[in-house]
Amino acid sequence: MIETARYRLLLGLLAAAAIILFVLSLTVGPAAIGFGESIAALFDSKEAGPLALIMQEIRLPRAILGLMIGATLGLSGAVLQGYLRNPLAEPALLGISATASLGAVLAIYTGFSLVFPLGLPLAALAGAVVAVIVVQAMAGMRGGALTIILAGVALSSLAAAMTSLALNLSPNPFAALEIMFWMLGSLTDRSMTHVWLAAPFMVVGWAMLASVGRSLDTLTLGRDAAASMGVDLRRVQLLAVLGTAASVGAATAVAGAIGFVGLVVPHLLRPFVGARPSRLLPASALGGACVLLAADILVRVIAPGKDLKLGVLTAIVGAPFFLWLVYRTRRNLL
Amino acid sequence: MLNGVSFSVGEGEFVGLIGPNGAGKSTLLRAALGLVEARGEVAIAGQNAAAMTARERARRIAYLPQEREIGWPVSVEMVVSLGRAPHRPAFAGLDGADRARIENAMGRMELEEFRRRPATELSGGEKARVLIARALAQDAPLLLADEPTAGLDPSHQIALMRLFAELAGEGRGVVASLHDLSLAARWCTRLVLLDRGSIIADGPPREVLTRERLRSVYGVEAHLAEAEGGMLVVPLDMAAR
Numbered sequence: 187m188i189e190t191a192r193y194r195l196l197l198g199l200l201a202a203a204a205i206i207l208f209v210l211s212l213t214v215g216p217a218a219i220g221f222g223e224s225i226a227a228l229f230d231s232k233e234a235g236p237l238a239l240i241m242q243e244i245r246l247p248r249a250i251l252g253l254m255i256g257a258t259l260g261l262s263g264a265v266l267q268g269y270l271r272n273p274l275a276e277p278a279l280l281g282i283s284a285t286a287s288l289g290a291v292l293a294i295y296t297g298f299s300l301v302f303p304l305g306l307p308l309a310a311l312a313g314a315v316v317a318v319i320v321v322q323a324m325a326g327m328r329g330g331a332l333t334i335i336l337a338g339v340a341l342s343s344l345a346a347a348m349t350s351l352a353l354n355l356s357p358n359p360f361a362a363l364e365i366m367f368w369m370l371g372s373l374t375d376r377s378m379t380h381v382w383l384a385a386p387f388m389v390v391g392w393a394m395l396a397s398v399g400r401s402l403d404t405l406t407l408g409r410d411a412a413a414s415m416g417v418d419l420r421r422v423q424l425l426a427v428l429g430t431a432a433s434v435g436a437a438t439a440v441a442g443a444i445g446f447v448g449l450v451v452p453h454l455l456r457p458f459v460g461a462r463p464s465r466l467l468p469a470s471a472l473g474g475a476c477v478l479l480a481a482d483i484l485v486r487v488i489a490p491g492k493d494l495k496l497g498v499l500t501a502i503v504g505a506p507f508f509l510w511l512v513y514r515t516r517r518n519l520l
Numbered sequence: 521m522l523n524g525v526s527f528s529v530g531e532g533e534f535v536g537l538i539g540p541n542g543a544g545k546s547t548l549l550r551a552a553l554g555l556v557e558a559r560g561e562v563a564i565a566g567q568n569a570a571a572m573t574a575r576e577r578a579r580r581i582a583y584l585p586q587e588r589e590i591g592w593p594v595s596v597e598m599v600v601s602l603g604r605a606p607h608r609p610a611f612a613g614l615d616g617a618d619r620a621r622i623e624n625a626m627g628r629m630e631l632e633e634f635r636r637r638p639a640t641e642l643s644g645g646e647k648a649r650v651l652i653a654r655a656l657a658q659d660a661p662l663l664l665a666d667e668p669t670a671g672l673d674p675s676h677q678i679a680l681m682r683l684f685a686e687l688a689g690e691g692r693g694v695v696a697s698l699h700d701l702s703l704a705a706r707w708c709t710r711l712v713l714l715d716r717g718s719i720i721a722d723g724p725p726r727e728v729l730t731r732e733r734l735r736s737v738y739g740v741e742a743h744l745a746e747a748e749g750g751m752l753v754v755p756l757d758m759a760a761r
Binding site for chain 1: 550553554555573574575576577578579581582583585587589590591592593594595598599602603605606638651654658
């Protein structure tokens with residue numbers, strides 16, 4: 187089968203690109219360290235010099251988080267587009283990013299994050315949990331795609347309003363500034379603790395999302411046809427919503443809201459997998475990892491010392507690119 | 521919606537489900553599949569359908585919904601291969617028998633030349649044929665089709681009815697909801713007439729389709745005739761109230 191061979195080649199290329207970008211991410215940074223030196227320092231377990239410290243405590247978690255969060259955004263975007271049968275679906279649509287952000291903002295606002303270092307990501311995860319409960323309760327067990335979209339939109343708006351309120355009432359300008367900066371989304375100065383906090387949620391989320399691939403293929407023909415072919419729609423909905431919440435909630439908790447990756451990457455790769463939803467999932471996960479790692483390298487190369495935020499770059503590059511995609515495919519969309 | 525409806529479909533029967541809009545034809549088909557909440561019993565080959573898993577049921581009943589929207593520009597071959605989904609273990613690929621059924625279904629609907637085309641780019645009639653091939657690939661003993669002839673030209677309508685009659689001839693059961701009464705009368709072995717959620721008549725076409733029933737159920741005056749070994753039903757005008 188030519189199609190299957192082409193698909194394997196695509197996955198191979200994407201995986202290779204992800205590995206290359208991962209290594210590049212490890213070797214690019216303000217501390218000018220040679221390539222060989224940096225890799226050696228990464229695996230240096232005895233000597234606790236500044237080199238090893240930078241590599242193991244700063245760059246390694248950053249690269250790992252870039253890989254994991256990118257994969258999360260790509261995968262969840264592909265699953266949601268497939269499940270909702272809507273090319274405009276993305277992880278933020280369920281309101282998970284917004285409520286997770288609100289949780290984090292409240293942690294900063296109340297000073298909880300100062301007292302307890304992991305307070306911020308934990309509060310963000312709690313926010314994601316709230317989103318799941320609300321969306322799932324609204325959509326109900328028989329709920330359709332439209333209900334989920336509308337519930338997500340309403341929840342996002344409410345969370346955004348609450349975030350604005352926190353900013354509005356912020357007691358000092360520094361807290362407000364911290365909130366603003368956090369919301370822009372970044373991978374700077376994350377530690378291995380963040381990796382260990384996010385990884386379990388992401389892995390569980392990925393497993394849930396990956397398990398619905400086949401059902402998404404069948405859903406191409408609509409909900410009734412899928413149900414008549416033995417797909418349990420309630421199970422698919424639960425797995426899609428919970429999987430997105432666990433993985434995207436964890437991603438937002440450690441890095442803030444990073445937009446457009448989950449929307450653009452599945453679009454970009456869909457033509458290369460014959461539009462087949464199940465094949466889009468692994469491709470989109472790898473593609474998301476590539477895009478996020480590349481963007482995180484770019485913010486360090488474009489403006490060293492300026493701390494350009496990752497979320498700002500993905501939006502600045504992603505939005506015009508998405509417009510171009512819409513322009514190119516508008517005839518097919520109508 | 522439906523009340524006190526009970527009927528059974530045997531092997532080799534091609535049942536036409538007829539009745540005015542809103543009579544409950546689609547609801548009846550969907551209830552038989554467990555797609556809508558329903559009280560009552562559905563038994564397939566003597567087994568209670570409620571006790572079956574969705575996959576077990578899918579191996580026994582293939583369903584052709586009215587909705588013909590295909591969500592993504594996937595290839596025709598891939599759409600047809602979806603029919604094999606209920607027969608495969610969770611992560612297994614297609615085996616030789618699956619491929620043979622897919623080829624057979626595509627051949628029957630004359631889709632070989634479209635194989636690699638995105639299904640979304642086909643015309644309405646071609647798309648309908650692709651979706652029928654998908655249901656054929658499912659290879660279930662019972663096929664339920666909701667208005668399968670809608671949007672097809674006369675030759676494709678007849679080809680479809682001929683195919684359904686063939687499937688029944690092979691020992692399957694076929695139930696199709698239909699609006700074209702002549703088509704239903706000429707090709708179905710049995711007609712079930714529904715009105716306002718109840719079965720009004722159930723039997724051979726000539727017994728079910730009478731002038732009085734068409735007047736009381738559809739509210740039309742109709743001309744009934746015989747032509748080329750089959751019945752003709754031509755609605756003429758609204759019945760006087």
